[in-house]
Amino acid sequence: MLMDRTWFGAACGLIIGHGWSYTEGFYGTTLLLLLAYAGVYLCKNRPLGLGVLVVCVVLPQCANPPPVHPKNELSISKHCDVMDTIYRGVRSESTLKCEAMEGLVSLRQGRYSARYHPGQRIYLKGTLKAPISAQNPGEFDPRQVGLETGVMWTFEGRTKAVDGAETMDFATNLKLWFRNALDEGERGYGRLALKGMLLGERHAVPRVDIEAFRATGTGHLLAVSGLHIGALCWSVWWLLSLIGIKMKLIYPSRMAAFAALIAVWTLVFLAQSPVSATRAALMLSLALFARIIGWQTHILRLVAVALVATVCASPVNLINVGFQYSFLTVLSLSLITTKISKNPSAITISITASAAAWVVECWHFGTLTFSAPICNLILIPIASVVIVPLGLLGIFVSPLSQQPLDFVSWITELFLGLAGGLADFFGQPMIVGRHWSPIVLAILVVSLVRLNWWHTILVTTAMIGVTLYEKPNHTYIDFVYVGQGDSTLLVSNGSAALVDTGGEYDVRRLLGHLSRQGIKELDWVLITHHHPDHYGGLKALAKTIHIKHIFHSPTGDEGSHWTEMVSTVDGLSLKRPNPFQTLGEFTIQNLFPTENRNASENDRSIALRVTRQHSSLMLTGDLESFGERRLVAMGIPPSDVLQLGHHGSRTSSIQAFLNAVSPKLAIASCGLNNRYGFPHGDVVKRLKSNGTRLLSTSTNGWIRLIPLKAGWTALSLRSSN
Structure with a gap:
């Protein structure tokens, strides 16, 4: 017990020491402070433990100077x-x-x-x-x-x-042979999934199956994780122990443990040493080595030693999502088997593992997969006991015959069908917002660790405080980075709307941002004009987020891509927006484009003027000089902030328009290192001569406007410097 606490003190110290280099938000800082308290509490009255804790906190600060960012x-x-x-x-x-x-x-x-x-x-x-x-x-x-x-x-x-x-060299040849074995034979579809499940090559798995695993909370099956390492270790140890007993060998269990040790590290090597697999292999190696020499092992000590070794080897693992999933799950399962029940039921294990994964899932993706306990209970035994061991065996015997591997590929295809059926039955994960992650963590800690009333209050209060701090503002406007495209999110008093969706290939950025903000319904989506970099993400968006209305300005010649995309999305209400509408505290004026069919599609963009008390914002889509002159002739009022037309192209933001709008801040939505050079140098000069500050999503990343009594407050992911 003394050594367990010392090792956990060392683990806490290393996480704290290295964590300051990665932690910027309030959530991370609070976790580090709680870990510091936990480390001191575990090691109190133990000079060795306190000494190890202090050394592990201080040493990373001396050994790792802050990295210097190179030139672009x-x-x-x-x-x-x-x-x-x-x-x-x-x-x-x-x-x-x-x-x-x-x-x-x-x-x-x-x-x-x-x-x-x-x-x-x-x-x-x-x-x-x-x-x-x-x-x-x-x-x-x-x-x-x-x-x-x-x-x-x-x-x-x-x-x-x-x-x-x-x-x-031999090692490289072995890695390539291992992969090439899955490219031969029949059952190509099943072999693609086997590449993901045996080698962690997620890119080889068809997209529809990746989405099915994600929807069921079993995405970890497509990475070589502790599950794969544990399944292989148990299979080899059990089989060889049984053979050794039948043959009446001396110490069959120890010889089987030695063989399992070799098998585990062989898989880690062939899978190219992913972090979670290496951590699991290290834990199992300690346990197997202890069995070989006849020592008694403690699972919590193994977890702590593996954590110390992994962080020492590469501190950046602390921000690796896969490592966070793997470590928190293993730690939770270790606690439930040592502190709660020595023989927990399968459903208890599944719920505990899923709850640990929810903490990480909620923070990084803003979702909770409530079907995970049931789906894990169904899918994991098949994957770990059948597919992984038989698949590895099939690869090793493939030089003699491809039939065993084809048989496993057939089982894998049935497995994919089962996963797809479960995904269709339970639907997509629930969007809740990343700010709920601290509450999930607090529930997990209080449930698994026997805390006294004071520590329970401390953890609960700290996590509630973090949740309230991380909760998004009730009224704001986000300019989301969607590559060389455009997407602006409006949120006010629980209502949300979107102006443009960005392109098809960067919609994942938009969906991730909406999920992390906890937005699962949009009152409306307005498409300013019919160019794919403004509406391309609509199809994927409609599959994930409930959209009440879609607004656009029909022109009669929107193009085949728009027509085909809209026809594939069922249940969408498409119509022309009203001249004025409200969204919470925002008042929105839609400035409709010209009906001149000779005008370009860019100049047929809908412009919007968004106001709240003393704050005003002008959005112009891709309007160019013709459309901007038309707005000037209409007598548009000044606005505090202007989103530059056509991503900052020199054909937009003409001087007469800038003089009419007279913005204090200009925002350009454009892609990093875009080939057009947006925002264009001529536009930058015009803004500078007008005394207008410029922010761009290419340089600053995500930009948020928060309306205050004195006007807008602008936040961005990075400063212009």
Whole structure:
């Protein structure tokens, strides 16, 4: 018990020490403070434990200076060495170390480009680009992860192998053979799913099946996680123990444990060492080694030791969503088997694991999959006891015969059908908003840990405070980053509406933002004009969010893409908006476009003027000079904020229009590093000469306007600097 507390003190200290580098929000800061209290409480009256706790908090601050962000772009002409390569089907990603350069370089190789392997030396000539940062709150941030793992650049340009082009070591050959075995034989559809379930290659799994797993709360089956490692370990240990007993061997259980140890790390190696699988393998290795030498093990100690080792090896794991899922689930299951019941029922285990996953799901995605306990209870036994062990066995015997692997692929196809049926029956996860995650965490902690009344009040009060702090403002306007597109969210007093949906390929950003804000219904969606970068996300949006009305301005020549898209979405009410409408505290004036059929589609955009007391905002869609002159002739009143027409193109935001609107702040909705150069330099000069401040989603990411008595307050994900 003493060692358990010491190890947990060390784990708390490491999380606190490294956590300050990643934590910016109030939720993360509160969790670190609670962990600090928990660490001190666990180690009180234990000098060794307190000493370990303090060292683990202080050491990361001294050992890890803040990473320096590189320039956005850098030309390169250098020789580089391939350090490692991750294989994902016909694509791969190599990590390079270049001469006289700080940091590592990431090189992605596609279907038709050369594939490089560890040990090769290659020549690069092109451009290095810094990893792209998250553009909306709560999104995955590859720039931060890249810097912490040493990968400071991605390469675009020409490559050429200098030496070692034809040589691959045994390890690389084994990885490729393992993957190629799933590309042969029949039952191709089932083999695609097997790639995801056995190797974690989610990209190989058909999109419809990925959505089915996500809807049932079993998305972890498409990643090599602790479930896969545990299933393989148990299968090998049980089978070899049974054989050893039948053969009357000495210590059959210990020999089986040794074989299971080899099998576990073989799978981790072949799956290219994902974080959650490595953590599980480390825990199982400690347990198996203890069994081999006859020591007694404690599961909570194993969890703590695995956490310490994983964080020491790579602190960035703390912000890895998969690691958070895996660790919190394992910790919860460990607590319920040691603190609550030594033999919990299957439904208790499923509910506990699902509740632990809900904490992470709610914070990162804003949803709760309430069907997860039932779906996990049905799907996980089939996957862990049947598909994973038999699939791995089928791969190893594939040089002799493809029939075993085809049989497992057939079972996998039936499994996919079952998952799809459950997804159709239960529907999509419930959107609740990320601010409910602290409450879910508080319920989980109070249920699993035997706290006294004071600690119960402390945890509950802290999490309620975080929930109230993280809850979105009751009235605001968000300019959501949707790539080279446009989408503006209006929220007031519980009502929400959307102006444009962005393009089809970046709608996931919009859906993620709406879910994290807790928005599951839109009073209306207004499409300013019929260009795909403004309406392309409507189809996917309507499948996830309930939309009461869709407003647009019919022109009679909207185009086949618009007509086809609308025809595939059932139950949508399409009509022309009223000249004036309200949304909570917002008053919205719709300024209809010209009926001149000779005008461009951009100049037939609906413009909107949104007001609340002393705050006003003008949205102009893609209006260009013709449409802006028409608004000036109509006598539009000034507005505090202007969303630049056509994403900041030089054909929009003419001087006469800027003089009429007279904005204090201008916002450009455009994509990062877009090929058009938006916002255009001429527009920037006009705004500067008018004394207008400029924010753009390409530079600042997500932008929020909050109306106050004195006018708008503007927030953004990043400063202009």
